[in-house]
Amino acid sequence: MSIPLDESPIARPRATEVEQHGIDTIPAEHRHSTPFDLFRIQFGGANTFATVILGTFPILLGLSLWQALAATVVGVLVGSLFLMPMGLFGPLTGTNNAVSSGAHFGVRGRVVGSFLSLLTAIAFYSISVWVSGDAVVGALIRLFGISDSDVLRGVVYAVLGALVIIVVVYGYVFMLLVNKVVVVGNTVMILLGVLAYSGKIDLSYNPGPDAYALGSFWPTFVLSALIVMGNPISFGAFLGDWTRYIPERTKPSSLMLATLAAQAATLVPFFFGVITATLVAGEADYIVALINASPLWYAVLLIGVAFLGGLSTGITSLYGTGLDFSSVFPRFSRVQASLFIGAFAFLFILVGRLAFDLIDSVNAFIGAIVICTTPWMVIMTLGYFVRRGHYSAADLQVFNLGLRGGPYWFDNGVNWRGMAAWIPAAIAGLLFANYPPLIEGPFRNAAGGVDISLPVAIGLAAVLYLAMLFLAPEPRYVFGPDGPRLVPAREGTPTEVVEDPNASSHRQIIRNRKAEAEAVEELTEGQSHA
Template sequence: MNGRAVAEGGSPDPRTPGAGATAPPPITEIETYGVERIPAHDRTARPLDLFRVSFGGANTFATCVLGAFPILFGLSFWQGLGATVAGLLVGALILAPLALFGPLNGTNNAVSSSAHLGVHGRVVGSFLSLLTAIAFFSISVWSSGDALVGGAARLVGLPANGFSHAAAYAVFAALVLIVCVYGFRFMLFVNKIAVAAASLLFVLGVFAFAGDFDASYPGTFASTADPLFLPSFIGAALIVLSNPVSFGAFLGDWSRYIPAATPRHRVMGAAFLAQAATILPFGFGLVTASIIAAKAAPYLDPAAPNYVGGLLAVSPGWYFLPVCLIALIGGMSTGTTSLYGTGLDLSSVFPRFSRVQATVLIGALSIVFIFLGRFALNLTQSISTFATLIITCTAPWMVIMTLGYLTRRGWYDPEALQVFNRRQRGGRYWFTHGWNWRGVAAWAVSAAPAIAFTNIPGQFVGPLGGLAGGVDISLPLGLGTAAVLYLLLLAVFPEPRAVFGPRGPRLVRAADTPVPPIIGPGGTGAEHPARV
């Protein structure tokens, strides 16, 4: 234990490795923690666990579906590979700093965003978390359910009709909900299995498709000078990039169980490498989509693509069972990592709900969207549109969080972050009636034009999407605007000196503005900042 903390009557320093650590609870014990700060003695996770959950949540059949989009957009195999690698690396670099907030503050990233958007403005992060959860939970259920039904149809003759698909979706969604209700430990257990099992099954695909794969697949563009090539390349890269960016609002859900003393480069490295490793499922989707396009082109008709059906059509008979296992194991992993965090966060936004109740509610709403998207809407456009919204809305928020971390020198007051959750008022992050208009304005002004300039050919085009010659500039516009505007607002309208801690601000200046004490239910009128 930290002697000074004990002498002062405080708790052990959470930045002391192993301070007061206890054995983790059984995986079958329902998690009771919400978004309150995780005590040091319960922080038993490691960066490797963060890697497993992050990689397990993306090493799935749903990612294979996203990996097929470059071919669907008309790119050749090598052009698609270039778009995939570019999207993955850029997305992983944007994502990695978001892993630091969990160990530092012991809570999820939406709550941590209170420091930069205000204790009420943190609902922006909650909204982004909800949007992401519904989108990727739906993608996992759609893709996994279709693969299970298609594989069962080929293996045992199960009728592949609307009823069988609906039944598969319902059963699969229920299984995901059960894991999420049990909580983090059970989810970590599922992902430990999923990482190894799904990776092995993807490697088996090398043997299944080696004879059919042709790296010289030309795509539909006769030349890169084709006016539609660059928009298609960028659109494909953005679809890939949406996968790592989609984890931005969730990383704190898992990294909050990592001890605060863990070196930051290890935490960021785990988050980055987890996304870089998803070249495996993305590559699987890219390779198999090129085979489908060459041998069973109707399955990739842009008007009504059916990647799962095409995959089963070109797979050897012995690979049907592995495809079903990938769908089941990987889909469970994606679904749980998407749904768990949003249930966790919603329970703090609406305190009448427990974590379990909020998880069930979000799961039920997602299931409604799943059935609407599958049976009443265009599935491909649903996936593409939601992925686009995730990028354009979440990426500026992530930039604000990262720059805020830099300007604060990684210093936060964990007690003040919890003001909203405890229904209190005041504290370092109260700003203007609970809103830090600097961060909120920078996010809104960056996200809105980014959506307007989005241009994904044949999928989603914003009202200003044609002004850049057909090129999708939504991501660089959103990222650049957020970075410049946020720093400009901090410079012109400095934040209170109290939010920066004892070392003061970095890159920006501070104002000598008084900070109101924390008052309200459970409030003491005092703050207890954590030093980094």
């Protein structure tokens, strides 16, 4: 599968330059990325021990090896189909997906996307530091005979978490460099597992029907696929963080192909997790048990896999949330917001790892992400389709600049068509969810124990959103010169863009930040000329 490179002639900044852009519109002269970069950053962010851990769940839930592999393929494929359109917004709007969602939820209502971004970032940042830190600790115990303790784990978590935050502070180009290394390095080290565990793998592994976590095959299979599906879905709120640096002229097919290829490539770490989970089935701590079951030379390599992987997943998760948090709370710059979210997430790691069961926590978080994010993605995709991909980049920034009005102002900054579809869909999904023991909806047994929360959330979001577009047509000016596709529109005039009297301090902060960025850019250009 080849990915068109669409190489841009625009010079890319040095990785050691601190990124100056926040969620403001990226100008054409700074669009230095390609669809191949999108492939690398997605695959690098998922080619990690966090994904390996998700791959162990089908085995932990009682499936046989081949059933687990099938559930994994289904989860990755279905999740990828929902994810693929989410890379289309960044090149058109020049900003992240949360801000882009203002076209369908309103420039204030887009905080829904910000919330989902925050939830996903905390979950996957925590998972990456947890599992990577545990792998490093397990290797240290195996190699040097160090005694395990909460203090040791806390120190390792802190080192990994701090390194993630450092990379995030530098920004997109540094993050892209790290993921380039991870794509190659971790893939090679994971594939070497074939040699390390040769002769130990039992292709006929099957614990039998009594092992099914939910009592029978189909409920357990569906739950396993949904947990796996959480990995591609988790990128939904973040693709715009990276595609905003891709030129607007880039073909949509190239962007979607890059996403599909990246998610298909994640089957490498997923399958590693599935297969190795059969080697240590029944052990309380998968990571430590796997390291103890590994040849010494491979136990050393697993430290590298864990370290690079934790760094990669952590930065791809935390970077976007820092961007978005700084726009919702303008007193925070991108760097300050990243530091704040990183510190909060680290506290969550310590509490979650030491006070709760890791497996249950991961299970519940992934379930909540899938159920809440997928209907939001469905609404965004349908909105893109009926709008024919037409967006006004400048008008999406109204709220961020302390202004009000414009075509996406709708009802005081909220488009209730999107909100009226997402809120009931997310609630209904949670009511049908079955992610024991932390999320067990009252209707979880409506289909004989099979988790139908996702079909319910997706179907309800699609039906309600389309119904709203027909019952309360959007104004014609949001559809662009070619008009709407398949839905009606009403006549209207967009609200004039004016300064928001309640956001004077907001605007002053924006002006100061812009002046600082321009000064840094002038200094950088002067140094390069010198």
